[in-house]
Amino acid sequence: MKTALRKINDFMEQGEIFLAVYDENDRLAYANQKYRQAFFLEPDAYPTWAELMRSNYHARRGTVINSPDFELWLKSTLSRRGKIPYRAFETDIHDGRWLFMTETVDEDGWMFCLATDITDLRAPDRDLRLERDIALRSSLTDELTGIANRRFVIARLAAMMQMPPAPSQPSTGCFAIFDVDNFKQINDSFGHQSGDQLLVSFAQEISRLVRRIDCFGRLGGEEFGLVLPGANPDEAKTVVERMMSQVRMLSPLRSHPALHITFSAGISAAKPYETYDALYGRADATLYQAKRRGKDRLCLAA
Numbered sequence: 001m002k003t004a005l006r007k008i009n010d011f012m013e014q015g016e017i018f019l020a021v022y023d024e025n026d027r028l029a030y031a032n033q034k035y036r037q038a039f040f041l042e043p044d045a046y047p048t049w050a051e052l053m054r055s056n057y058h059a060r061r062g063t064v065i066n067s068p069d070f071e072l073w074l075k076s077t078l079s080r081r082g083k084i085p086y087r088a089f090e091t092d093i094h095d096g097r098w099l100f101m102t103e104t105v106d107e108d109g110w111m112f113c114l115a116t117d118i119t120d121l122r123a124p125d126r127d128l129r130l131e132r133d134i135a136l137r138s139s140l141t142d143e144l145t146g147i148a149n150r151r152f153v154i155a156r157l158a159a160m161m162q163m164p165p166a167p168s169q170p171s172t173g174c175f176a177i178f179d180v181d182n183f184k185q186i187n188d189s190f191g192h193q194s195g196d197q198l199l200v201s202f203a204q205e206i207s208r209l210v211r212r213i214d215c216f217g218r219l220g221g222e223e224f225g226l227v228l229p230g231a232n233p234d235e236a237k238t239v240v241e242r243m244m245s246q247v248r249m250l251s252p253l254r255s256h257p258a259l260h261i262t263f264s265a266g267i268s269a270a271k272p273y274e275t276y277d278a279l280y281g282r283a284d285a286t287l288y289q290a291k292r293r294g295k296d297r298l299c300l301a302a
Helices: 002-014 033-038 049-059 070-080 123-139 150-162 183-190 192-207 233-248 276-292
Strands: 018-022 028-031 086-092 098-105 111-117 173-180 215-220 223-229 263-269 298-300
Touching: 018 033, 049 070, 070 192, 070 215, 150 173, 150 215, 150 223, 150 276, 173 192, 173 233, 173 276, 183 192, 192 215, 192 223, 192 233, 223 233, 233 263, 233 298, 263 276, 276 298
Parallel strands: 263 298
Antiparallel strands: 018 028, 018 111, 086 098, 098 111, 173 223, 173 263, 215 223
8 A cells, every 4th residue: 555655646746747736725735746847836835826826927937827907817717716526728838838737626625636738739729729718718707897707607506406415404505696785876976987896896805705615706787696505594694694794894996985885685595406597586586685674684585
């Protein structure tokens, strides 16, 4: 057994694969020598993925990021990163190499990253494949806020409904819909540009509080959706209440620092054998129940 483990370790450290593991908070837990060299990681460095991307972007090394607004790109990517069990894609790095990468995420949110160098393979088709990947990412991203869009949220909701529930849980998870309170009045009073700025600030604040396995995105207008796989109603309620507390302290408009906002939420637990449409409809009805009760509150579906 010791010989086998040593051989496995040798393959991981000396082979031609790029290998890394990130924990549920997206902090690097392990990276082999090949991965560390490609992405400029010191032997004792264990940054979050966002910290790694940010430092390499400003140093123009590691992953090539063709975006004039790095922070918007990062927010958009984080809203989708690790939300599906398996993903495969291609990317280029500044030293000219082209990598085929896979990301596998377990039920606890840990991510196993594996990459191989495919620089010499099918080079003539590379730009076409890259354009395809960019188009796919754009189709899953909300243009205004940069986070996941309705299409991506609904796909994650449908995937959650297909998961088998844990033995101790009667449900595969919960779904919540958020609505920014009094948004129309704010929009009318301060203008659409301020309204857009408010939605961007709100999306950014909530995104900071979302677990790796959860999915948060904009459904449209001032409505947002939160998919919470594996969470029971009490756990979902605790998560959303923490988000509500943080948003109350948010000052979203730089031109009006005294303005603070709130949001209302409807939460519904998935029921066995129901469709995602039924779950969505129940959360939506519960949201409007919260609005009718005075806003700045959440309601749980029966």
